[in-house]
Amino acid sequence: MTARVAIIGVGQSSFGKRPNSSIRDLTFEAFHEAIEDTKNLGRKDIDASLVATAAGYDKQRSPAAVIAEYLELNPQPTFLTEAACASSTVALRTAWSFVKSGLHDVVAVIGYQKMTDMTSDAIQEVMGRAGDVMFESPFGTSMPAYYAMFARAHMDAYGTTEEDLAKVSVKNHYYSQFNPKAMFQKEFTLEKVLSTRVIASPLKSLDCCANADGASCLIVANESKAKKFAEQPVWIKGLGLGSTPMSLASRNPPFTGFESALEAARQAYTMAGVMPEDIDVAEVHDCFTIAELIAYGDLGFCKREDSPKMIRDEETHLGGRIPVNIDGGLLSKGHPVGATGGSQIRTLVHQLRGEGGKVQVDGAKVALGHNVGGIGMYTNVTILEA
Amino acid sequence: MGFEQFGFVSYVSQAKIGEFTEYLINNRLMGTKCKKCGKVYFPPRGDCTSCLGEEIEWVEIKGEGKLVTYTQVNFAPTGFQEDVPYILALGQLNSGQHVFARFSKDVLLEQMKIGMAIQLVPCKIDEERVIYEFQMP
Numbered sequence: 001m002t003a004r005v006a007i008i009g010v011g012q013s014s015f016g017k018r019p020n021s022s023i024r025d026l027t028f029e030a031f032h033e034a035i036e037d038t039k040n041l042g043r044k045d046i047d048a049s050l051v052a053t054a055a056g057y058d059k060q061r062s063p064a065a066v067i068a069e070y071l072e073l074n075p076q077p078t079f080l081t082e083a084a085c086a087s088s089t090v091a092l093r094t095a096w097s098f099v100k101s102g103l104h105d106v107v108a109v110i111g112y113q114k115m116t117d118m119t120s121d122a123i124q125e126v127m128g129r130a131g132d133v134m135f136e137s138p139f140g141t142s143m144p145a146y147y148a149m150f151a152r153a154h155m156d157a158y159g160t161t162e163e164d165l166a167k168v169s170v171k172n173h174y175y176s177q178f179n180p181k182a183m184f185q186k187e188f189t190l191e192k193v194l195s196t197r198v199i200a201s202p203l204k205s206l207d208c209c210a211n212a213d214g215a216s217c218l219i220v221a222n223e224s225k226a227k228k229f230a231e232q233p234v235w236i237k238g239l240g241l242g243s244t245p246m247s248l249a250s251r252n253p254p255f256t257g258f259e260s261a262l263e264a265a266r267q268a269y270t271m272a273g274v275m276p277e278d279i280d281v282a283e284v285h286d287c288f289t290i291a292e293l294i295a296y297g298d299l300g301f302c303k304r305e306d307s308p309k310m311i312r313d314e315e316t317h318l319g320g321r322i323p324v325n326i327d328g329g330l331l332s333k334g335h336p337v338g339a340t341g342g343s344q345i346r347t348l349v350h351q352l353r354g355e356g357g358k359v360q361v362d363g364a365k366v367a368l369g370h371n372v373g374g375i376g377m378y379t380n381v382t383i384l385e386a
Numbered sequence: 387m388g389f390e391q392f393g394f395v396s397y398v399s400q401a402k403i404g405e406f407t408e409y410l411i412n413n414r415l416m417g418t419k420c421k422k423c424g425k426v427y428f429p430p431r432g433d434c435t436s437c438l439g440e441e442i443e444w445v446e447i448k449g450e451g452k453l454v455t456y457t458q459v460n461f462a463p464t465g466f467q468e469d470v471p472y473i474l475a476l477g478q479l480n481s482g483q484h485v486f487a488r489f490s491k492d493v494l495l496e497q498m499k500i501g502m503a504i505q506l507v508p509c510k511i512d513e514e515r516v517i518y519e520f521q522m523p
Contacts, residue, residue: 124463129397135429136486138393138517140459140466145474148457156455156500200474201458201495248476249429249484255455255476 005099006226006233007384008106009038009219010346015334016183017116018213023058024070026215027051027112030339031071034108034217041219041229047104048077050095052087052111053338056126057118067110077104084130085287086373087111088216089341089380093239095220105225111343112215113336123211130374132247144208144288146248146375148200151290153255155202157305160293162202164308166193168289169206169331171317176328178358181343183212183334207289212334216342234349237366238272238383240264244376258376261298268368268381269300276300279322280364281351283344285372285379286329292316295370296324299381318359326359341371345382352386391515395465402432405444410508410516415449417483418442428483449506450523451479458495471495475520477504490521497522 011033013026021029035041049071051064060066068078081091088111095107115123128141154160170190176182188206196205219229226233242263245251252259269275276299284295293311297304301322302315310316316324327333327347330340348367350356356364369382390399391407406429409416417428422439428447433440456475459466466472473489475498485506489498505523510516 119464121462121464121467124461125465128463133397134389134401138396139474139486139488140394140462140469140472141474142459142461142463144461145457145459149455149474149476152457153455153500197460198458199461201460203457247486249486251484253454253478 004223005096005236006221006223006230007218007236007345007349008221008226008230008233009034009041010217010349011037012181012216012339012343012346013214014181015212015214015336015343019116021213023060023063023112023114024066026114026213027067027110028070030215030217031108031110034219038219038229039231041106043072045229046073046076046106046108048098049073049108049110050081050091051078052081052091052109053113054082054084054087057123057337058114073108083378083380084373085285085335085337086341086371086378086380087338089345089369089371089382090241090378092218092220092341092345092382093241093380096236096239099220099222106219106221109218109220109342110215111339111341113338114213115211115336116213120211135249136247142200143375144203145200147288147290148203149248150255150294151202154290154293157254157256158308160308162194163190164293164311165202165207165289166190167311168286168292169193171311172286172325172329172331175318175326175359176332179328179333182328182332183210184328184332203288203290209287209330209335212336214334214336214339214343216339216346218342218345232353234352235385236382237385238268238274240267240271240381242267242379246377248375256304257294257298258372258379260376260379261295261370261372264379264381265299268383272383274366274383278366279368280366281326281348281361282322282324282368282370283327283347284324284370286325286331287335287372289331291372292325292329299368299370318361323361326361341369341380344369344371348384352384393515393517394469394511403430406430407516409444410518413508415447415506415508415518416444417447419445426481428479428485447479448481449479451477451485451504451506453498453500453502453504454478454484455500456489456498473498477506477520479506488519490519493522
């Protein structure tokens with residue numbers, strides 16, 4: 001019985017509008033890549049599958065059953081894990097627990113979202129209901145509106161400007177050119193980002209991630225299976241998961257960070273025995289530009305009030321102090337809610353294996369993934385080591 | 387008692403604090419107070435989730451407070467498209483509670499300033515529906 005838990009295979013579908021793809025097609029694409037990424041892992045070597053998605057975007061109820069059927073993972077255990085946009089890393093945490101406890105040796109984590117079957121305003125309505133439906137949704141809430149309120153508070157408290165927010169979008173879109181699975185794969189100038197239409201002030205269209213279809217897959221294994229089925233296992237060193245009240249009105253000021261993220265980061269750093277300055281590369285949940293600045297503060301990459309300076313000084317660009325979202329981030333990859341966390345982990349695994357290509361961080365040994373559910377109700381932090 | 391009359395669109399019809407909408411219809415802003423520990427909730431709660439007390443009473447809420455943060459929504463979800471633009475805000479009442487609500491339509495985005503004084507008031511949407519909103523005092 002060995003103690004370490006590894007990720008032995010990663011995969012994702014292309015993200016974006018996928019008019020010819022059902023949830024079966026998308027998850028197959030991600031699963032196929034993850035299986036190919038391992039060393040001859042067979043279907044019967046997978047002891048359980050965890051399916052991650054946020055309810056309400058497609059019609060399939062109890063989707064774990066249909067995904068396990070299509071990927072031929074019966075009769076092994078399967079079930080759904082849900083934590084809004086953090087679903088797939090919460091499933092990864094669950095998989096870690098299964099493997100660490102010895103209950104299972106190898107577990108597949110499969111995240112997906114099929115969003116573009118719905119209109120954009122219908123998606124907004126579903127997302128708005130990921131706020132308190134009793135006392136907040138009846139006013140006409142949406143995710144952009146919630147994050148916009150955090151952006152306004154951040155600007156008021158720290159002097160953050162709309163240009164600072166736009167710089168996050170410019171950075172992340174720049175790196176998406178090198179990610180063949182990203183939705184956009186194109187650069188935008190600062191002027192362009194600033195000139196897009198205002199969705200919820202001060203957030204503009206290019207301050208917001210796009211709704212997308214997509215899937216991701218992570219294969220988790222114990223140490224002996226990892227050595228058998230992976231050329232280069234990547235080890236899970238730290239895990240953290242925190243929560244924040246769903247209602248904005250039930251939270252504590254200041255409205256410039258998430259208590260869930262502070263708690264998740266504290267747990268993960270403690271478990272991994274590392275400090276923020278030890279992180280070589282990070283993926284943070286940039287569903288909106290403001291969310292990336294919030295993450296810098298919550299993760300201790302800098303003081304909260306210094307987060308605008310961090311983007312101005314290009315400290316999170318490739319070659320900077322902590323490169324962040326060098327796969328394009330949610331802002332340019334698109335955000336298929338249930339698949340996003342798995343996609344972030346896939347990027348970090350590639351980095352730790354030295355397979356980052358044009359965006360490889362030289363000598364990356366320790367990586368951090370930060371995956372937020374909704375307006376910070378859940379935050380999951382994962383620390384990986386080569 | 388139903389809760390379905392609350393809001394521009396309501397998603398909940400049944401709740402222990404259904405009387406809340408009745409009070410709003412009668413132009414009264416009411417919260418709940420725990421008879422055991424005295425904690426006052428706004429929006430109201432059917433039980434005291436703090437001390438676990440199950441006996442509550444309705445108390446009048448003074449709506450004075452200050453603006454914590456806000457946004458103007460230009461792109462609205464299904465069911466709200468005809469209302470745009472509208473301003474969503476988080477306020478803090480002088481009695482301590484944070485409240486999420488829209489601003490009155492006669493207040494402009496340019497007038498918003500974090501920290502400014504605001505007043506929460508009951509508001510009739512139409513013959514059927516009620517809500518509360520922030521106004522300039």
